[in-house]
Amino acid sequence: MTADLEKAEAAPAEHDADHIKHPTPKQYWLIALILAIVTAIEIGVAYVDALDGAPVVTALLVLGAIKFGMVVALFMHLKFDKPLYKAFFLIGLVGAIGMFIVVLLTFRAL
Amino acid sequence: MADIVVTDLDHTEHADHHDVKPIRKTAMWVFLGSECVFFGAMISTFLLYRNTTNGGPGSEIFDIPFTSASSFVLLMSSLTMVLAHNAFENRDLRQTRIWLTGTALLGATFLAGQIFEFTEFIHEGLTLPRSPFGSSFYMLTGFHGMHVALGVILLAAMAVLSLSGRLYDDRGLNVELVGLYWHFVDIVWIVIFTVVYLLQV
Numbered sequence: 181m182t183a184d185l186e187k188a189e190a191a192p193a194e195h196d197a198d199h200i201k202h203p204t205p206k207q208y209w210l211i212a213l214i215l216a217i218v219t220a221i222e223i224g225v226a227y228v229d230a231l232d233g234a235p236v237v238t239a240l241l242v243l244g245a246i247k248f249g250m251v252v253a254l255f256m257h258l259k260f261d262k263p264l265y266k267a268f269f270l271i272g273l274v275g276a277i278g279m280f281i282v283v284l285l286t287f288r289a290l
Numbered sequence: 291m292a293d294i295v296v297t298d299l300d301h302t303e304h305a306d307h308h309d310v311k312p313i314r315k316t317a318m319w320v321f322l323g324s325e326c327v328f329f330g331a332m333i334s335t336f337l338l339y340r341n342t343t344n345g346g347p348g349s350e351i352f353d354i355p356f357t358s359a360s361s362f363v364l365l366m367s368s369l370t371m372v373l374a375h376n377a378f379e380n381r382d383l384r385q386t387r388i389w390l391t392g393t394a395l396l397g398a399t400f401l402a403g404q405i406f407e408f409t410e411f412i413h414e415g416l417t418l419p420r421s422p423f424g425s426s427f428y429m430l431t432g433f434h435g436m437h438v439a440l441g442v443i444l445l446a447a448m449a450v451l452s453l454s455g456r457l458y459d460d461r462g463l464n465v466e467l468v469g470l471y472w473h474f475v476d477i478v479w480i481v482i483f484t485v486v487y488l489l490q491v
Binding site: 202205208209211212215216219222223225226227236237240241243244247248251252255256264265268269270271272273275276277279280283284287289 | 315316319320322323324325326327329330331333334335337338354358361362365366368369371372373376379469470473474476477480481483484485488489
């Protein structure tokens with residue numbers, strides 16, 4: 181254990197600059213609570229008989245996008261990180277969505 | 291002038307450290323971007339074949355309450371992961387180890403749920419060669435499960451490294467990079483859960 185502490189103290193403060201901007205543990209718990217609530221709403225929406233077709237699809241996609249965005253921005257710290265990281269991730273994300281649309285349009289499944 | 295010399299010496303001392311870390315983090319983001327395209331292709335394939343069941347079982351066999359519980363477990367593992375990273379940044383090795391172990395256990399729980407789900411589906415007749423629906427479903431969720439399994443191994447390795455005090459050894463993967471990978475596995479499941487499970491109800 182002593183070795184652990186020595187190692188930890190000897191390690192350079194590589195994250196200090198980033199760490200200032202990151203959420204606190206309390207805020208992380210709050211974010212997780214919001215994510216859990218959004219998940220519960222998603223499941224509820226999927227089972228509501230009154231809703232059908234496009235409204236359900238839209239609602240589920242929006243709720244899924246909210247969860248996706250919160251995890252990427254706040255848990256993966258992309259909101260606080262370098263624009264270069266955002267660019268690389270967005271290139272992949274836009275590529276995936278673009279391919280998704282092209283494939284489904286090509287096979288007339290959209 | 292003396293200040294400049296001292297600054298230069300200090301900078302040289304940690305030159306390797308400062309040069310390598312951003313490159314590895316950039317490489318991880320490039321990798322995650324490429325993984326978006328990989329899973330995008332898999333999800334597109336599933337949506338193409340979602341109604342091609344060849345008379346076999348389709349999405350009606352999905353057990354949404356069970357999968358919802360699994361999704362919740364994986365979502366909460368993102369919380370424990372970010373708490374591990376926070377403790378790592380604060381040089382709290384004990385808390386880092388606890389949260390890393392917790393994340394690995396939640397990941398293992400999700401995997402156990404997926405194995406149970408696959409077993410149930412196979413009993414109900416949904417096998418890999420049964421239909422294009424079955425093939426695309428197992429390929430997508432199976433590949434995601436393999437990513438979770440790799441993440442659990444990496445998390446367990448990090449927890450073991452923390453015992454020997456080598457967690458801050460910056461030559462290999464560190465908690466931040468493993469965390470990015472783990473959160474990515476979680477966001478992929480957010481998409482799979484919405485598109486593959488909930489939209490098919």
